[in-house]
Amino acid sequence: MADSKTIAKPALEVNNLSTWFYTDKGIVRAANDVSFTIKKGETLGLVGESGCGKSVTARSILGLIEPPGEIVTGEILLDNTNLLQAETKKLEKLRGRELAMVFQDPLSSLNPVLRIGLQMIETIQTHKKTSRREAERQALLQLDQIGLPDPERIMRSYSFELSVGMCQRVMLAMALLLEPKVLIVDEPTTALDTTVQTQILAELKRLQREMNMSLLMITHDMGVIAQMADTVAVMYAGSITEKAPVKKLFDNPAHPYTRALLSSIPRLGQNNLSPIEGQPPSLFNLPPGCPFLKRCPEVFSKCFDYMPSLGEISPGHFSACLLANNFELPGVSSQ
Ligand SMILES: Nc1ncnc2c1ncn2[C@@H]1O[C@H](COP(=O)(O)OP(=O)(O)OP(=O)(O)O)[C@@H](O)[C@H]1O
Ligand SMILES: [Mg+2]
Incomplete structure (x- = not known):
């Protein structure tokens, strides 16, 4: 029988990652205090609308952020090696061999x-x-x-x-x-029709099992998440707003943004996800308060006060919504 400790061991840990771009027009806060763990052999689905920071997060993990971009804080542990402190030579060796990525535009x-x-x-x-x-x-x-x-x-x-x-x-x-021990797949099937997409993902899943590989699956399609993910992290305006085992997230979404994303499922396979009215806030200067408040059907006065961090609402289920946390959540420290 498999040793449960071995199964539970994380292959990749991202802790408090913030990646910003120092442009002429100001600072683009593309990823803010992003944390997640992927266990050996498991899949984490990272989902969110266009421009929310999914690819920047992936590129940060691979050490591919170039000026004017900079990783401002964080720790990225691949089998206990902090990639952000690894020498370029070591990083190049790990890239491809231990950690590989299929880019958004193959x-x-x-x-x-x-x-x-x-x-x-x-x-x-x-x-x-x-x-x-x-x-x-x-x-x-x-x-x-x-x-x-x-x-x-x-x-x-x-x-x-x-x-x-x-x-x-x-x-x-x-x-x-x-x-590789960890494979990052950044929306590689976006341009394909649903049948081909489903086939490719099924083949990937079979190979993942054979290799006991961990997968970071980036997508804006909740249908892909349902097919592939063990755990889901929902990203909005550079931050993770909800994180949960896939079944919990689908059965009991605990952030209004996740609920809006889930309402797009009947249109499975559709490439441009636009389930919610309005636009995400500009990442140049995020206003104080919850980044989703302008589009949130459940917004109330407290949402304007500060940007809530993730709170654990049930074991393994985190939400950055004040409502889901009985109005008690600390603010995000890195803001
Ligand atoms: N080199 C750069 N310089 C300035 N801003 C950048 C740079 N690269 C990314 N950004 C900004 O960072 C934000 C996050 O971009 P990112 O590519 O991670 O989005 P995404 O979630 O992958 O979106 P999509 O689903 O469209 O691929 C965007 O606002 C983008 O404009
Ligand atoms: Mg992207």
Whole structure:
């Protein structure tokens, strides 16, 4: 029987991460005091509307924030190594090997002038001492595993010769090549129709189980969350507003923003999620108070006083809504 302590061990821990961009127009507070944990073999779904800070959070984890962006506070632990203090060389070694990411726009991450096969072989050989023949064998196997027909042909192709769905699968296969412990997948299936999306995600889930890999699944689609996630973190205007095991979140959403997101489920597969009237606040200068108050159907006077932090309303279920916390919540410390 599996040891419960082993199962519960976190593979990735993000603690109090704040990432800001110091632009000419002011400071964009893209991620504020973001914390979550992903256990070994589990999936955390990070969900929220466009511009809420999902990709910035992911890029922060990979050490890909460039000026004028800066990680202002936080700790990112991958198997107890704080990535924010790791040397560049160590980080480069971990990236790909232990921690991989499929970017939001996979087409632009594939090199258009190199055949797919060569890109895959190079990825393997950069990280592992492997003969070219063995690297090629592994690449073919991985393409087959992710459900691509005729892997030999794919290996000989350039990205522009493949459909978007095929490119998405190729990107996933490339990310899986080195069997990373943690894989971050940033809306890779957004451009696909629902059937193809569901298929790819099912294949990813099967491979995840085989590899006991942890997954950070970024999406704005609650349908994807339902299919993939064990735990969900809902993000709004740079902050996590609710965090819970997936069933608790769907059965008992404890933030008005989550309830609004869930109302979009009947339109599963639709790409642009716009369940709520109005726009999120500008990240340049977040007004005091709850960031959701302008759009919240349940807003009341106390919501204007300060920005609430996450409070635990039942074991493992956190909400940053004063109503869900009986009006008792401390403010966010980093604001
Ligand atoms: N290089 C940058 N300079 C200034 N602002 C940036 C930069 N990169 C991101 N931002 C800002 O950070 C905020 C969060 O962006 P992010 O890309 O994380 O959103 P997202 O949740 O991934 O949205 P989407 O669902 O559209 O991908 C946005 O307001 C964006 O404009
Ligand atoms: Mg994004």
